Amino acid sequence: MSNGGSARSDAGFAVAMIAAGALTMWGLRNQPRAPFDPVGAAAIPFWTAAAVIALALVLLAGVVLRKSMRGDAASYFVSTEAIDDSYAVRPGLSVVAVAATVAFVAAVPAMGFRYASIAFMLVLGWQLSDRAPRSLAVVAAVALVSGFGLDAGFRAMMVSLP
Numbered sequence: 001m002s003n004g005g006s007a008r009s010d011a012g013f014a015v016a017m018i019a020a021g022a023l024t025m026w027g028l029r030n031q032p033r034a035p036f037d038p039v040g041a042a043a044i045p046f047w048t049a050a051a052v053i054a055l056a057l058v059l060l061a062g063v064v065l066r067k068s069m070r071g072d073a074a075s076y077f078v079s080t081e082a083i084d085d086s087y088a089v090r091p092g093l094s095v096v097a098v099a100a101t102v103a104f105v106a107a108v109p110a111m112g113f114r115y116a117s118i119a120f121m122l123v124l125g126w127q128l129s130d131r132a133p134r135s136l137a138v139v140a141a142v143a144l145v146s147g148f149g150l151d152a153g154f155r156a157m158m159v160s161l162p
Helices: 004-030 043-064 092-111 113-128 133-156
Strands: none
Touching: 004 043, 092 113, 113 133
16 A cells, blocks of 8 residues: 555554454343343344454455555545546445434334335435436335335344334
């Protein structure tokens, strides 16, 4: 990586993700075990945190070894320069994703899981698509099927949702 600022940003991001994963794992240590559940409620968050830590270590190794995750680009997360003209880099999309996630969590108690999930997927799908009518129709179809499907799946597993 030729750009020191970008390397520092990537390293800072990796360290923050390692810390978030470690804090998640530390917080899970007091999660009570249900006698009827062999996996336990902490299994999914624990392995998700482990995956986050592993990916952050890969990013950190890339910074230390001065290897970019995007070919010739200086940084995977900070750069706004595409390697070629096949796509547009949109750093602001991260802000939208975080804001949509916070809004989703806040909306679940008011709207219920099903409708909050559909709204969340519509917002992110609209942001990620090229916004052509066909693309927006696919986004809407996926959001509706997924929202109702996830809700039905959780209810079938007897998971209580708002």
